[in-house]
Amino acid sequence: MELLVITGLSGAGKSQAVRVIEDMGYYCIDNIPPALIGRFFEVCAQTDGKLRKVAVVADARSGDFFYKLLEEVESIKATGVDVKILFLDCADEVLVRRYKETRRRHPLLDVAGSLEKAVAADRLILKPVKEQANYVIDTTLLSITQLKQRIIDIFADSASSFFQIDTLSFGFKYGIPVEADLVFDVRFLPNPFYIPELKHQTGLDQPVYDYVFGQKETGLYVQKLFDLLDFSVPYYKNEGKSQLVIGVGCTGGKHRSVAIAETLNRHFADQGLKAKVTHRDILKDR
Template sequence: MEFIIVTGLSGAGKSRAMDALEDIGFFCMDNIPPALVAKVAELCMQSADKFSKVAMVMDTRGGKLFNAFFEGLSELKQHGSYKILFLEAQPEVLERRYKETRRRHPLATDENSSVEQAIETEMQLLSAVRASADYIIDTSYLSPAQLRERITGLFAGDVSQGMLIHVMSFGFKYGSPSEADLVFDVRCLPNPFYIDELRNQTGLNKPVRDYVMQCKETKGFVERLFSMIDYMLPLYINEGKSQLVVAIGCTGGKHRSVTIAELLYQHLLEDGKRVTVNHRDIKKP
């Protein structure tokens, strides 16, 4: 049986993540007290034909009950393996989301507790949980559709099939992705932005790719990037890592980073790796 524990910061998108998991066949349960996780798993296993894939949200809404998080997981392990998905976002993004929705943060327990203080407290409470997570997704700059794509890429297949590599492009001017394990800066490569006919195209268009790749420095970079990734992957796998996020960044996240990310994605795909690709900032102005 496949268990996914969904947790993370309030306002980071756990509800949207559960919607995406439900759409790919998971039986989803929200706000489960950690002490009851093993019991829930036991009941699901009695009808394993109906509940072969189960996702459960456990977070700080349970108050002091959340303190039993790791104890609950220890008991769950007796019923099968599990993976932890941790969702987060930058504090200022979470603050903005709460102001827009006018909802109360679960840790803002009285009138004197601000959203900022509640977010900081929750980040401290969840630091050990984050450190134990198999998958971390920073939703700060992800649209709902992009988050759904990430969730589908992670869990649409069998999570026991080995490490999943997620290649993403991004623009440094929109912020670096905090969940990235490896970040490569390609701002040193020729920039199509300064070519009038290429400015409004992206690295998904052949003229942009050809322009970036015509430079010998780019070819040298790509060769070395492939060699480094190929060397490092077995090391990460030996460490038991479930997910590797490789981020490729340029200034705006539309031209150079997209080109290199697509090349790396194709290289890994041809090598038989479990890999997804996402262009975080390609539609931003």
């Protein structure tokens, strides 16, 4: 059996995540006190294999009980159960805006005194859990559809059966993706944006791709990236990491970063690794 613990900041999208996970065949329980997770899993284990994948949501709504989460997870792991943690993150200002727009009440509002302080307190409480999470998804700039696709990409197969590399192109003008384990800045490369016939195309279009890789420095840089990643990726895998997120950023996230990310993704796929590429900002400002 598999146990997935879904947690993260209040307002970061856990409810949406649960819906997607449930559609993928997980039996889900929302807002469970951490101390009951082990007992709940024991009950599920007695169903003669009918419940093979189980997911629970635990967060600040549990109050003081939440501090037992990591202790409970380690206790369950000690029995040989495959336990993974999915953490949903989001920028503070976006969380505040979401709460104001939905008029929902933050679970820590009464204790903190203001919405801003409640969000900050939530982040502080969850910091140790985020550090232990197997997967971190930053929903700051993700639509519901994009969040759904990210989850599907991660959990379409058994999370314990593969090591996945997610290459993510982005624009520095829109912020560095929080979930990235490695970030590479390609803004030093010549920018197709300033070529009139290429400006409104993207790195997915052949003329832009050819322009980016027509520069001598691009080939040299990418080869050095290959060398670095071919050396380090096996160590990430052996360390037990299930997902490695590699961010490639240029100014707007439409030309150079897209072309480089596509190349990295093909490189990993050619090695037989499970690889996925996402272009976060490719449609911005259109």
